[in-house]
Amino acid sequence: MSILIKNSKIVTQNKNREVVEGDLYIEGQEIIEIGRISTEADFVIRDKIVMPGLINMHTHLPMVLLRGYGDDLPLEEWLTNRIWPAEAKLKKSHISAGTKLALLEMSATGTTTCNDMYFFEDVIANEAKKFGMRCYAGFSLLDFDTPEMKKEELLPECEKFIRRWKGDEFITPVIAPHATYTCSPETLDKARELQKKYDAFVHIHCSETRKEVYDVLEKYGKRPPEQIKEYGLLNKKTILAHCGWITKQEVKEIALAGACVAHNPVSNMKLATGGYTPLPELFDADACVSLGTDGAASNNKLDMFETMKFAALIHKHHRWNPSIVTAQETLDMATINAAKFLGLNAGSIEEGKKADVITLDARAVNLMPSHNNIISHIVYAASGFNVDNVIINGKVIMNDRKFIGIDVENVYKEVEKAKNELID
Numbered sequence: 440m441s442i443l444i445k446n447s448k449i450v451t452q453n454k455n456r457e458v459v460e461g462d463l464y465i466e467g468q469e470i471i472e473i474g475r476i477s478t479e480a481d482f483v484i485r486d487k488i489v490m491p492g493l494i495n496m497h498t499h500l501p502m503v504l505l506r507g508y509g510d511d512l513p514l515e516e517w518l519t520n521r522i523w524p525a526e527a528k529l530k531k532s533h534i535s536a537g538t539k540l541a542l543l544e545m546s547a548t549g550t551t552t553c554n555d556m557y558f559f560e561d562v563i564a565n566e567a568k569k570f571g572m573r574c575y576a577g578f579s580l581l582d583f584d585t586p587e588m589k590k591e592e593l594l595p596e597c598e599k600f601i602r603r604w605k606g607d608e609f610i611t612p613v614i615a616p617h618a619t620y621t622c623s624p625e626t627l628d629k630a631r632e633l634q635k636k637y638d639a640f641v642h643i644h645c646s647e648t649r650k651e652v653y654d655v656l657e658k659y660g661k662r663p664p665e666q667i668k669e670y671g672l673l674n675k676k677t678i679l680a681h682c683g684w685i686t687k688q689e690v691k692e693i694a695l696a697g698a699c700v701a702h703n704p705v706s707n708m709k710l711a712t713g714g715y716t717p718l719p720e721l722f723d724a725d726a727c728v729s730l731g732t733d734g735a736a737s738n739n740k741l742d743m744f745e746t747m748k749f750a751a752l753i754h755k756h757h758r759w760n761p762s763i764v765t766a767q768e769t770l771d772m773a774t775i776n777a778a779k780f781l782g783l784n785a786g787s788i789e790e791g792k793k794a795d796v797i798t799l800d801a802r803a804v805n806l807m808p809s810h811n812n813i814i815s816h817i818v819y820a821a822s823g824f825n826v827d828n829v830i831i832n833g834k835v836i837m838n839d840r841k842f843i844g845i846d847v848e849n850v851y852k853e854v855e856k857a858k859n860e861l862i863d
């Protein structure tokens with residue numbers, strides 16, 4: 440299959456961050472050419488803003504089922520009275536329905552790769568593969584039973600999960616010790632052994648709330664990043680979700696270790712965690728910083744355009760400095776930074792890269808008028824619902840806002856059924 444995108448503004452995110460006026464030619468899974476192209480193609484799209492697909496570095500896909508369920512509550516009450524009782528009832532069919540809905544929402548708003556962490560991860564990986572979404576699938580490790588299995592089964596099943604998915608084109612198995620307050624030193628040790636054995640990524644929540652930091656400090660005499668480091672998990676294949684309550688010294692340690700921070704500004708603000716992931720300091724230290732939505736129970740969307748805007752605004756406001764996090768730095772976090780960290784041959788539009796490409800309606804009312812700063816429009820003016828075409832690995836998933844070969848109404852039915860079973 441070949442795809443030609445004609446007469447468009449192409450935000451390449453290449454080394455020089457060039458924006459090219461012209462055409463883009465895709466063949467098979469790959470970007471073949473950028474420029475003025477006269478080749479014929481099977482599929483032609485015209486007059487768009489073209490950009491790399493976005494990378495959501497921290498999410499819990501099936502939690503879309505709990506979107507809007509128990510908002511505006513204190514964190515502890517929200518978890519104890521709403522989220523955990525509903526999650527305790529989770530079955531495979533619910534996970535499958537929720538994942539399908541999340542995949543629709545993510546791709547409809549321009550995400551082409553996600554980094555997930557949840558229960559029943561095998562079901563999630565299967566749905567993502569069927570859909571054609573790139574998914575780093577995090578198998579959760581905890582010190583207590585999950586809705587899926589007994590705690591003793593988690594480690595052996597995690598290893599089987601890694602073996603099952605290693606080398607897959609769309610799915611990358613990830614080890615996901617939930618956090619330092621939910622994983623004992625023994626569990627962290629075992630996670631490190633698995634990481635070493637399979638050279639796998641580790642995905643862990645880190646210093647999301649102040650309470651978490653002081654609970655871990657009290658229990659183990661170390662703050663979460665130190666605890667993660669102590670058990671050998673602070674390294675260049677570890678994704679640290681949140682880091683809203685980290686110190687300047689911890690910023691240095693994270694940068695030195697080559698770990699990647701996944702910043703989730705919308706979820707942090709909605710749950711009122713009060714911490715500000717120190718982006719300026721992380722940037723100064725040359726640390727990898729990426730963006731995530733977190734689960735839709737605490738966001739309540741999976742829209743990375745909205746996350747980009749919040750990510751830039753929260754720090755400008757907090758530091759009384761409108762230049763502190765720029766539009767370009769924000770777009771980098773959502774694309775090329777994450778791709779580089781993951782070793783993914785995507786995240787920019789360059790010849791030879793995988794064709795993970797999205798287009799935006801250049802005539803949308805909120806993108807008028809068109810100045811020469813399209814990056815500003817993407818970060819501050821666009822919404823995920825300006826995305827009108829989505830191509831992942833050279834395959835058109837959505838064309839003119841219509842999903843190809845997916846019965847959306849049927850997904851909504853499954854989701855409604857799952858919701859009714861989970862929430863009385």
Ligand SMILES: [Zn+2]
Pocket residue numbers: 497498499644680733734
């Ligand atoms: Zn999370």
